[in-house]
Amino acid sequence: LPKKPAASSSKAKDPGFTQSQKDRIVSLLGPDEMISFSKEKRSFQQLEAELINKRKDDLRKVYEDSRENLLGKLERQITDFFVERGFMEIKSPILIPFEYMERMGVGEDTKLSQQIFRVGENMCLRPMLAPGLYNYLYKFDNILPDPIRIFEIGPCYRKESDGKSHLEEFTMLNFCQMGSKCTRETLILLIEDFLDSLNIEHEIVSDNCMVYGETIDVLHKDMELSSAVVGPIPQDIDWGINKPWIGAGFGLERLLKVTYNFKTIKRAARCENYYNGISTNL
Amino acid sequence: LPKKPAASSSKAKDPGFTQSQKDRIVSLLGPDEMISFSKEKRSFQQLEAELINKRKDDLRKVYEDSRENLLGKLERQITDFFVERGFMEIKSPILIPFEYMERMGVGEDTKLSQQIFRVGENMCLRPMLAPGLYNYLYKFDNILPDPIRIFEIGPCYRKESDGKSHLEEFTMLNFCQMGSKCTRETLILLIEDFLDSLNIEHEIVSDNCMVYGETIDVLHKDMELSSAVVGPIPQDIDWGINKPWIGAGFGLERLLKVTYNFKTIKRAARCENYYNGISTNL
Numbered sequence: 001l002p003k004k005p006a007a008s009s010s011k012a013k014d015p016g017f018t019q020s021q022k023d024r025i026v027s028l029l030g031p032d033e034m035i036s037f038s039k040e041k042r043s044f045q046q047l048e049a050e051l052i053n054k055r056k057d058d059l060r061k062v063y064e065d066s067r068e069n070l071l072g073k074l075e076r077q078i079t080d081f082f083v084e085r086g087f088m089e090i091k092s093p094i095l096i097p098f099e100y101m102e103r104m105g106v107g108e109d110t111k112l113s114q115q116i117f118r119v120g121e122n123m124c125l126r127p128m129l130a131p132g133l134y135n136y137l138y139k140f141d142n143i144l145p146d147p148i149r150i151f152e153i154g155p156c157y158r159k160e161s162d163g164k165s166h167l168e169e170f171t172m173l174n175f176c177q178m179g180s181k182c183t184r185e186t187l188i189l190l191i192e193d194f195l196d197s198l199n200i201e202h203e204i205v206s207d208n209c210m211v212y213g214e215t216i217d218v219l220h221k222d223m224e225l226s227s228a229v230v231g232p233i234p235q236d237i238d239w240g241i242n243k244p245w246i247g248a249g250f251g252l253e254r255l256l257k258v259t260y261n262f263k264t265i266k267r268a269a270r271c272e273n274y275y276n277g278i279s280t281n282l
Numbered sequence: 283l284p285k286k287p288a289a290s291s292s293k294a295k296d297p298g299f300t301q302s303q304k305d306r307i308v309s310l311l312g313p314d315e316m317i318s319f320s321k322e323k324r325s326f327q328q329l330e331a332e333l334i335n336k337r338k339d340d341l342r343k344v345y346e347d348s349r350e351n352l353l354g355k356l357e358r359q360i361t362d363f364f365v366e367r368g369f370m371e372i373k374s375p376i377l378i379p380f381e382y383m384e385r386m387g388v389g390e391d392t393k394l395s396q397q398i399f400r401v402g403e404n405m406c407l408r409p410m411l412a413p414g415l416y417n418y419l420y421k422f423d424n425i426l427p428d429p430i431r432i433f434e435i436g437p438c439y440r441k442e443s444d445g446k447s448h449l450e451e452f453t454m455l456n457f458c459q460m461g462s463k464c465t466r467e468t469l470i471l472l473i474e475d476f477l478d479s480l481n482i483e484h485e486i487v488s489d490n491c492m493v494y495g496e497t498i499d500v501l502h503k504d505m506e507l508s509s510a511v512v513g514p515i516p517q518d519i520d521w522g523i524n525k526p527w528i529g530a531g532f533g534l535e536r537l538l539k540v541t542y543n544f545k546t547i548k549r550a551a552r553c554e555n556y557y558n559g560i561s562t563n564l
């Protein structure tokens with residue numbers, strides 16, 4: 001007698017997508033599109049062809065209408081927000097002396113130190129904006145009127161293993177204030193105004209880390225959007241800083257991931273495979 | 283008999299600035315300020331103090347009025363120019379596979395290859411924007427309507443020895459068009475419109491280089507602002523490109539150097555020692 005098929009497979013008409021076919025289909029989905037592979041009646045080729053046409057239309061629409069890159073556009077929007085509120089726009093080196101990281105308390109035995117991309121003997125790619133901002137706070141101290149407000153947006157680099165919310169090349173915003181009114185209240189108000197301007201829901205929790213000690217973390221659902229700090233902290237003195245300060249760092253790709261409901265952060269990254277969250281492999 | 287002083291030193295009242303004092307004074311000058319050390323009657327301390335006060339006033343004025351960084355602002359201005367003319371804004375990886383440079387014809391025996399910052403075994407900091415744009419032209423081909431126009435602005439890295447117009451970390455603009463109307467005339471018109479929008483005088487000359495062969499170089503006085511190319515070129519095929527194209531690369535710090543009459547390009551760079559061309563060592 002011929003063998004009867006197993007009971008479960010006689011119920012659903014499962015085209016039997018392989019894992020790599022599933023990954024391909026998922027990469028072609030728009031951010032708010034969902035798919036149930038087990039209920040899907042179309043073949044892989046059919047589904048792929050339909051999605052490719054939709055994504056081509058999406059790209060053509062961007063080309064016709066806006067032509068602005070989401071990461072570039074978000075940087076400009078955030079720049080306007082902080083400049084309007086009295087913060088000076090900084091553009092500091094991305095390739096920095098490794099010695100700055102040592103002075104940030106990131107010694108060779110620490111986890112963050114393992115994440116740093118070294119360049120040659122003495123340099124590295126900055127994993128955070130703090131050293132550059134410390135340098136500017138020091139130089140602007142006693143020149144600019146109190147309080148001193150500065151910010152920077154730009155590339156940062158960390159070796160990472162976790163994929164859904166981590167990139168090795170990402171874009172950081174870091175804003176800070178030094179001098180008077182550098183309280184937890186001021187910091188939280190700034191963070192809330194900032195995220196309201198982007199329409200991003202968030203919650204604020206306490207956490208801590210090696211570099212700064214206690215931090216105020218800003219979350220969206222389970223994902224960290226920012227770590228924020230109320231200074232002063234002991235290492236300020238190594239940077240010539242001796243006044244109160246507050247500051248926060250946000251990843252722009254994480255903000256885009258939330259705003260556009262991307263399933264993975266890769267859609268928001270500098271990359272060849274997605275343009276404004278749309279697959280380019282069409 | 284006592285020795286008479288040399289004739290020349292009895293004529294001028296030369297306070298006798300050392301080289302390092304001269305360098306310090308020059309760093310404190312505003313872009314259009316000149317100084318004649320041999321005619322200068324003020325002492326170093328007096329001159330330094332006066333210049334420091336002027337530069338503090340300049341920084342306070344930026345903080346009160348604009349708060350925009352010149353490099354950031356120029357990037358935004360150039361972005362508007364190209365988006366308005368139908369170019370798609372690209373943000374591609376800065377940290378790229380070294381293999382891309384091999385595919386650009388930059389083999390290990392070439393001058394440009396010696397200038398590349400390697401990162402780990404397989405990666406490098408991009409010395410030009412071309413590989414990223416080649417990738418996007420390939421992916422957008424047969425999706426976007428003809429002609430395809432794209433551009434990118436962002437950090438590039440080269441090891442350099444010449445100081446006045448070279449930085450190791452600089453900011454490149456590269457725009458290109460692929461498909462129809464990719465002629466020398468279109469390219470030159472774009473370049474001229476672009477530089478007119480920035481009020482920058484220029485002349486166009488023929489030159490050549492290893493990667494592209496013949497180039498159209500754009501100069502301001504003796505300084506190169508851009509190399510521009512009318513494709514196609516033999517290496518296009520390695521990038522899956524088989525249509526006519528035109529493109530040009532400009533350094534933003536060189537554009538700022540011309541616009542603001544900076545004596546050295548360092549004043550325009552991402553750096554700690556100058557903010558918007560003003561010394562921060564005050």
Ligand SMILES: Nc1ncnc2c1ncn2[C@@H]1O[C@H](COP(=O)(O)OP(=O)(O)OP(=O)(O)O)[C@@H](O)[C@H]1O
Binds near residue numbers: 169224227250
């Ligand atoms: N690898 C990364 N990719 C994208 N964004 C990042 C990355 N690392 C940090 N960020 C962003 O920069 C912000 C400030 O950096 P911070 O050092 O606090 O990150 P972190 O605590 O290491 O984050 P996580 O715990 O998620 O690794 C983070 O809240 C996040 O938004």
Ligand SMILES: Nc1ncnc2c1ncn2[C@@H]1O[C@H](COP(=O)(O)OP(=O)(O)OP(=O)(O)O)[C@@H](O)[C@H]1O
Binds near residue numbers: 447449532533
């Ligand atoms: N080290 C650098 N610092 C600042 N700008 C640069 C640097 N290298 C190149 N550029 C800018 O990028 C543009 C395009 O790059 P290209 O490869 O043609 O430079 P290049 O021919 O090597 O320039 P140069 O002969 O001055 O070294 C240049 O015309 C210049 O404006």
Ligand SMILES: [Mg+2]
């Ligand atoms: Mg981390």
Ligand SMILES: [Mg+2]
Binds near residue numbers: 209224226227
């Ligand atoms: Mg954190």
Ligand SMILES: [Mg+2]
């Ligand atoms: Mg060169």
Ligand SMILES: [Mg+2]
Binds near residue numbers: 491506508509
């Ligand atoms: Mg050139």
